Amino acid sequence: MCGGYVGKKAGLCDTCLTTLPRTEQAVLRENMTETALADVKHLDRAAAFLFFEKDHPIQGLVHRMKYADQPMIAYQLGRQAAMEFQYADFFDSIDVIVPMPLHKNRLRERGYNQSEYIARGISDVTNIPVDTTHVERIKDTPKQALQEGKARQENVAGAFAVNHPEQMYHMHILVVDDLITTGETMKACLHAMQTIRGATFSVFALCKAR
Numbered sequence: 001m002c003g004g005y006v007g008k009k010a011g012l013c014d015t016c017l018t019t020l021p022r023t024e025q026a027v028l029r030e031n032m033t034e035t036a037l038a039d040v041k042h043l044d045r046a047a048a049f050l051f052f053e054k055d056h057p058i059q060g061l062v063h064r065m066k067y068a069d070q071p072m073i074a075y076q077l078g079r080q081a082a083m084e085f086q087y088a089d090f091f092d093s094i095d096v097i098v099p100m101p102l103h104k105n106r107l108r109e110r111g112y113n114q115s116e117y118i119a120r121g122i123s124d125v126t127n128i129p130v131d132t133t134h135v136e137r138i139k140d141t142p143k144q145a146l147q148e149g150k151a152r153q154e155n156v157a158g159a160f161a162v163n164h165p166e167q168m169y170h171m172h173i174l175v176v177d178d179l180i181t182t183g184e185t186m187k188a189c190l191h192a193m194q195t196i197r198g199a200t201f202s203v204f205a206l207c208k209a210r
């Protein structure tokens with residue numbers, strides 16, 4: 001983030017890790033991320049690790065993890081967030097971590113799912129398993145960044161499907177995403193996941209746009 005050399009492995013230096021714009025939402029109930037998802041059924045907790053701000057170095061960071069083939073940034077930040085959120089007991093009753101799925105076309109184009117890397121980072125710290133098989137993105141929606149409001153909402157409606165929901169009945173499922181802006185994509189995903197009977201949902205976002 002500062003442009004300093006961190007060795008062969010992509011990632012942030014200790015100084016940048018320390019100065020990231022943290023939200024403290026792991027210990028704040030009714031925080032901005034929870035409020036964005038307020039009408040979601042069976043939602044337990046929702047929190048973002050960092051604030052996303054345009055023209056802040058965090059913007060470049062998110063861009064690199066998504067589009068510039070640097071998913072290890074996502075993994076590193078997932079680990080860092082997990083180490084800090086553990087102190088707030090954020091993961092205590094979570095059974096499984098589900099990264100926000102990408103459509104197969106997008107996955108093919110990008111080569112990786114950045115949210116899965118975040119999830120793997122969290123999993124390595126918490127030992128909670130990651131599941132990438134049950135929740136699927138079945139509609140290839142246009143790039144969210146280019147849309148606002150109602151168009152965004154309409155585009156993600158029906159974009160997700162859950163395979164074999166019975167295999168996840170009664171679990172507490174943590175859905176992980178890289179960036180929550182309005183929350184419409186996450187809401188659409190959690191709406192599809194309501195077919196998982198008896199499930200409770202929590203949400204972790206690496207970043208939340210203010």
Ligand SMILES: [Zn+2]
Pocket residue numbers: 001002003004012013014015016017
């Ligand atoms: Zn740095």
